[in-house]
Amino acid sequence: MSVLNAKGVYYRELNRQIRAQFASGVEEVRVQNVNGQRYIGDGISGSQRLILEGTPGNDLAAYMDGLELIVEGNAQDAMANTMNKGRIIVHGHAGDTVGYAMRGGEIYIRDSVGYRVGIHMKEYLDRVPAIVIGGTGGEFFGEYMAGGVLMLLGLGLADAAPIVGSYCGTGMHGGVMYIRGEVEEYKLGKEVKSVSLTAEDEEKIQHYVSEYVRYFGGDAAQILARPFNKLIPANKRPYGDLYCAW
Amino acid sequence: MTLSLSTPDFLIERNRDRCINCQVCVRQCANEAHIWDEEEQRVKSDDALCVDCQRCVTLCPTHALTIRKYPLEFRENANWSANAIKAIYKQAESGGILLTGMGNDQPYPIFWDHLLLNASQVTNPSIDPLREPMELKTFLGRKPEKLMVQDGKLVEEMPPQLELEVPIMFSAMSYGSISLNAIKSLAAAAEKTGIMYNTGEGGLHKDLYKYGKNTIVQVASGRFGVHPQYLEAGAAIEIKIGQGAKPGIGGHLPGEKVGLEVSQTRMIPEGTDAISPAPHHDIYSIEDLRQLIYSLKEATQYRKPVGVKIAAVHNIAAIASGIARAGADIIAIDGFRGGTGAAPLRTRDNVGLPIELALAAVDSRLREEGIRNQVSLVIGGSIRNSADIVKAIALGADAVYIGTAALISLGCHLCQKCNTGKCNWGIATQNPLLVKRLNPEIGAERAANLISAWEHEIKELLGGMGINAIESLRGNRLMLRGIGLSDRELSILGVMSAGE
Numbered sequence: 205m206s207v208l209n210a211k212g213v214y215y216r217e218l219n220r221q222i223r224a225q226f227a228s229g230v231e232e233v234r235v236q237n238v239n240g241q242r243y244i245g246d247g248i249s250g251s252q253r254l255i256l257e258g259t260p261g262n263d264l265a266a267y268m269d270g271l272e273l274i275v276e277g278n279a280q281d282a283m284a285n286t287m288n289k290g291r292i293i294v295h296g297h298a299g300d301t302v303g304y305a306m307r308g309g310e311i312y313i314r315d316s317v318g319y320r321v322g323i324h325m326k327e328y329l330d331r332v333p334a335i336v337i338g339g340t341g342g343e344f345f346g347e348y349m350a351g352g353v354l355m356l357l358g359l360g361l362a363d364a365a366p367i368v369g370s371y372c373g374t375g376m377h378g379g380v381m382y383i384r385g386e387v388e389e390y391k392l393g394k395e396v397k398s399v400s401l402t403a404e405d406e407e408k409i410q411h412y413v414s415e416y417v418r419y420f421g422g423d424a425a426q427i428l429a430r431p432f433n434k435l436i437p438a439n440k441r442p443y444g445d446l447y448c449a450w
Numbered sequence: 451m452t453l454s455l456s457t458p459d460f461l462i463e464r465n466r467d468r469c470i471n472c473q474v475c476v477r478q479c480a481n482e483a484h485i486w487d488e489e490e491q492r493v494k495s496d497d498a499l500c501v502d503c504q505r506c507v508t509l510c511p512t513h514a515l516t517i518r519k520y521p522l523e524f525r526e527n528a529n530w531s532a533n534a535i536k537a538i539y540k541q542a543e544s545g546g547i548l549l550t551g552m553g554n555d556q557p558y559p560i561f562w563d564h565l566l567l568n569a570s571q572v573t574n575p576s577i578d579p580l581r582e583p584m585e586l587k588t589f590l591g592r593k594p595e596k597l598m599v600q601d602g603k604l605v606e607e608m609p610p611q612l613e614l615e616v617p618i619m620f621s622a623m624s625y626g627s628i629s630l631n632a633i634k635s636l637a638a639a640a641e642k643t644g645i646m647y648n649t650g651e652g653g654l655h656k657d658l659y660k661y662g663k664n665t666i667v668q669v670a671s672g673r674f675g676v677h678p679q680y681l682e683a684g685a686a687i688e689i690k691i692g693q694g695a696k697p698g699i700g701g702h703l704p705g706e707k708v709g710l711e712v713s714q715t716r717m718i719p720e721g722t723d724a725i726s727p728a729p730h731h732d733i734y735s736i737e738d739l740r741q742l743i744y745s746l747k748e749a750t751q752y753r754k755p756v757g758v759k760i761a762a763v764h765n766i767a768a769i770a771s772g773i774a775r776a777g778a779d780i781i782a783i784d785g786f787r788g789g790t791g792a793a794p795l796r797t798r799d800n801v802g803l804p805i806e807l808a809l810a811a812v813d814s815r816l817r818e819e820g821i822r823n824q825v826s827l828v829i830g831g832s833i834r835n836s837a838d839i840v841k842a843i844a845l846g847a848d849a850v851y852i853g854t855a856a857l858i859s860l861g862c863h864l865c866q867k868c869n870t871g872k873c874n875w876g877i878a879t880q881n882p883l884l885v886k887r888l889n890p891e892i893g894a895e896r897a898a899n900l901i902s903a904w905e906h907e908i909k910e911l912l913g914g915m916g917i918n919a920i921e922s923l924r925g926n927r928l929m930l931r932g933i934g935l936s937d938r939e940l941s942i943l944g945v946m947s948a949g950e
Contacts (some may be wrong), residue, residue: 219748242741247678247749263745268679282732285745288677301732307717323731324672327718348727350718377723395453443702449533449548449870450537450795 206230211237215261219243226252238277242311245273262299265292268309281318284311287333293419301340302334306352311335314420316416319369320344325379329350338411338420343369346435350378356414357384357427372396373435377442381435384427397438405434455539458497461518463846466492467494468514475506477514480872480884481528503865505743506536537795543802548795551878553695553787553832553854556799561806561939562838565845568929570916577918579909584910585919588617588684588849591755609779610755612666612686614846614849615644616905617920618839619852620897621784621830622668622690622759624652626703626712626724627791627868628857629885631926632877635860635893636920637661643683643901648851651726653689653702663932666757668744668858670724671700676718678749686780687746688757691730694788694831697761698804700728701792707880708870740776762786762808762831763801767815774816774825781825782851783808788831789854791878805831806845810943813846813925822925836907845943846925858892859900 206225210218213421218241220260225233233253238244238258245254249269259277265375266285278296282304289310308331316339323344325333334353340361345353345368358367367385374393382405392398408423409432418426460485462652475484479624483499484506486492500517508516509812524532537548564917570576577584591611598605620636627650634657636783640647641664648666653675653892658665667684669676681687692698703712703724713720733739739758746756757780760766773781788883790798809829829842830851839850858864861875868878878886909918917923932940940947 216748223751229697243745243748246745247681248789249678261749262741265750266745267676267678282741282745285732286673286676302734305676307677315662320731324727327716328713328719331717334784348725348730350725351721375725375727377725378457378719443723444704444724446702447549447794448540448544450540450548450550 205232208233208235208257209237209326210235210239210241213241215243218365219246222254226250245271260383269293270309271375276353278315281315283311284310287311295420297339298326298337304404306335307331308333310415312416312419313337313339315339316341318342320347322346322349322352322354323349324350325352325354327379329332334412336416338416340366341372343371344374345369345372346376346379346381347361347371347410348375348377349373349381349437350376352379353408353412354379354381355383355409355415356381357413359427361385366391368445373437375442376435378425378437378439382412383433383435384430385433387433387435395438395442399431399434399436401432401434407433413420454499454543456536456543458500459520460500460502461497461520462495462500462837463516463518464493464495465514465516468512470514472511474509474511478505478509478874480828480874480881484927499520500842501865501870502750502863503867503874504863510615512874514810522549530809534787544788546671549765549792549869550795550798551790551792551870552801552864553789554799558786558804561935561943562834562841564781564935564939565806565841565943565945566931567837567840567844567911567915567931568931572863574916577913577915580915581917584909584912586616586905587919588920590614590696590757590848590943592894593823595823610686610753612646612755612780613644614646614910617843617847618901618904619666619828619847619849619851620647620696620783620856621788622648622650622666622688623791623853623857624650624668624703625715626652626673626707628878629876629880629888630655630657630711630770631885631888631890631893632857632860633658633888635888636856637664638890638894639897639901640664642898643905645901646685649684651701652712653717654683654717654723655711659683667842668759669742670726671728671730672724674724674726677717681746681750681754684754685753686757687750688759688780688782689730689742689746689778690759691733691739692760692761692763692784692788693759694802694805695790696793697763697786698728699777699794699797699887700726702726703791704871709880711945712732734778734949739773739778739805743777752910757782757826757828759784759850761788761801762803762805762919764803767804767810767811768869769813771815771819771828778825780828780848781812782828782830783812784851785829785900789857797858806831806841807939807942809842809845809847810927814944817846817925836904837911839904840908840923841930843920843923844929845945846924846927848924855900858936859897860888861896911920 242260242261244266247267279297279298297315319342373396589611592609615673636647651670665684670690759782760779786802826848933948
C-alpha cells in the first residue's frame with residue numbers, strides 16, 4: 205500500500221500521482237487530506253483499491269472501470285458519472301446526479317444523496333449497476349432510469365419524514381427501485397408504477413442490505429423488517445406513441 | 451377507425467409500354483408502394499405509400515417509372531398551404547408530434563448564395579494549383595498565445611491537435627440512425643482522404659475501432675456506449691450539446707432500430723428505446739460544461755482535443771465565448787439546415803439560425819474578446835458544395851462538417867423519411883436486407899471521390915484569389931462581398947457589399 209498526501213495538491217497533479225502509483229503495480233493507494241480535488245479515479249481501469257480520506261470533489265470516478273474506491277468522508281456532485289465497472293463505498297453523504305448513465309458496478313452510500321441520483325442508469329447483459337443509499341434521496345430520483353437497481357433505506361427517519369423527493373422515476377423505462385417504506389403517489393413520475401415484491405426481489409433486497417451492513421454496520425434483520433416498496437416503469441416504451449410520421 | 455383524410459404526396463406513373471413486369475420495383479420498395487398482382491399477373495402501385503426516394507425509378511431496367519408530385523390541389527389559399535392542411539389531418543388522426551428526417555426544407559434565405567468570392571486580376575497574380583503547391587492542411591485545437599522556441603524546439607508542449615488534409619469532416623451520425631455500412635463507408639473514406647468522421651452518440655461498433663485515428667467519438671446526454679476504451683479509441687472527443695435540426699431537444703431511437711449489433715454498440719438491451727434526454731443532466735451552466743470537458747480530459751490524460759457541438763441559436767456568440775472559456779479545444783456549430791435521423795417537424799423548421807450568420811457572429815465575438823486562438827471553429831448545416839466551404843472559411847471557420855452532402859454521395863435522395871427506418875438506399879435503416887444494398891467499399895470510394903473533387907475545387911478557388919494556403923483565407927472576409935443583403939445583414943456577416 206502507498207500513501208499520498210493531497211494537502212494543497214491541485215487535482216491534475218494529484219490524479220497524475222494516483223495513476224502513476226497504479227501503473228507502478230501498487231494494489232492499494234490511500235490518499236490523505238483530500239479536499240475538493242475533482243476527477244479522482246476518472247477513466248481508470250483495473251481492480252486496485254483507492255481509499256480517500258476527506259472530501260473528494262465533483263466527478264469522482266467518472267467513466268471508472270473497475271476500481272474499488274472507498275471514501276472516508278462525503279462525496280460531492282456527479283460521482284460515478286458514466287461509470288462502467290467497480291465499487292464505491294462512501295462513508296457519508298453524496299451530492300447530486302450520483303451514477304448518471306452508470307452502466308455497471310455498485311455504489312454504497314451510508315447517508316443521503318441529492319437530486320437526480322441514478323439518472324439514466326442503464327443495464328446491459330450481466331452488467332446491472334446498483335446504488336444503495338442508507339438515508340434519503342432528493343427530487344428526480346431515478347429520472348430516465350433505463351436499467352439497474354436503485355435502493356433507498358431511509359434509516360433513522362421519523363415516521364412521516366419523506367424518504368424521497370418529488371418526480372421520482374420521471375421518464376423511467378427500465379430497471380427497478382426498492383424504497384423502504386411508503387412513497388406518496390403524488391411524488392411518483394407518471395411513467396412509474398408500484399408493484400408487489402416477488403421472491404426474487406426479496407433475495408436481491410437481502411443481498412444489498414447485507415452488503416450495506418457489511419460496510420457500515422447495523423442490523424440487517426431490523427432493516428429488512430420494514431416493507432420495501434418496489435417501483436418499476438409502467439411502460440418500457442413511455443414515448444412509443446408520441447409521434448406520427450410527417 | 452375513422453376515415454383517413456390524408457391524400458398521397460406523390461403519383462407513381464408507370465409507362466405500360468415499357469413495363470415488362472419484372473418486379474424489380476416490387477422488390478426494391480420497402481414502403482411497399484409497388485405490388486405484384488398475382489391474379490392479373492402485373493405490377494401495380496399504391497401512390498399513398500410512395501415517399502419519392504427514386505429507388506425504383508433508378509433501378510427500373512426499362513425506365514418505365516416516373517414519380518410526380520400528386521396533382522391534387524386544394525382550393526387556392528395563400529394562408530393555408532397544402533402542407534398546413536395535411537399536417538392537421540395527420541395530427542387529428544393520430545394525436546402525435548409530427549416527426550420527420552433530414553434538415554429544414556423551408557424557403558428561408560440561404561446566405562451562401564448571397565456571398566460572392568474574389569479573384570485576382572492584374573494587381574496580384576492568381577496561382578495555378580495544377581502546377582504550384584497549395585496547402586489545405588488544417589490543424590484543429592487550441593493554439594498557444596505565443597510560441598517560444600529554444601534550440602529549434604518549442605519550449606511549451608503544443609496542445610493536442612487534430613490534423614486534417616482538407617478542412618472537411620463527416621459530421622456526427624450515430625450507428626442506429628444510419629446503417630453500419632453507411633458508417634463503414636464514411637470511416638474508410640475519412641481514412642483514405644486524411645480527414646475525420648464522427649461516431650455520433652451511438653457508441654463505436656467493434657469493426658470500426660481500426661479507423662480510430664480518423665474518428666471523433668461523441669459523448670451525448672444518453673452516454674450510449676461511452677466507456678474508457680471508447681474515449682481512448684478516437685483522435686478527439688466531442689461533447690454533443692445540440693444539433694441544428696433539433697436545438698434544445700433530445701432524441702429517441704425507437705426500439706425497432708435497436709437490433710443485436712446496435713444493442714451491443716450502445717450497450718443497452720435489444721429492442722429498448724434509446725432515449726437521449728434533452729439536456730445533459732450534469733450540465734446546467736458553463737461551469738458545469740467545463741467540468742464535463744475536464745472530466746474527459748482527465749480520463750484521457752490530456753492527449754486528445756475535446757470539442758463541444760452546439761446548435762446555432764439566437765445568443766450563439768455569447769454561448770460560444772463561454773464554451774471557449776470552459777476549455778473546449780474545438781467548437782462545432784450546427785446551423786438550422788443541419789440534417790437529422792429524426793426530429794419533430796416544427797422544431798426542425800422553426801428553431802435556430804442560419805449557420806452563415808452564426809459563424810460570422812461567433813468568429814467576430816471571439817476575435818473581439820481576444821480568445822479566437824483558444825478554440826477552433828467547425829461549422830455545418832448545411833454545406834452543399836466546395837464554394838460554400840470556401841465562403842465558410844473566409845467567414846472564419848477552421849473546417850466544416852458535412853452530413854447531408856456525405857449521405858447524398860452514398861446515394862441518399864433526400865426523401866426525408868430517415869425516421870421510418872425504411873431507407874431504400876441502405877443508409878438510414880437497420881433492416882439487413884436494405885443495409886446490404888449499400889456496399890461499404892463502393893460507398894467509401896464515392897464519399898472519398900467527393901472529398902477529392904472538393905479539394906481540387908477549393909484549390910482552384912484559392913488559386914484564383916491568389917492564395918496558396920487555406921490559412922491565409924481563414925477569417926479573410928475581404929475575399930467576400932454580399933449581394934442582395936440588407937445593411938444589417940452585411941454588418942453581421944462583416945462583409946462589404948458587392949461593388950464596394
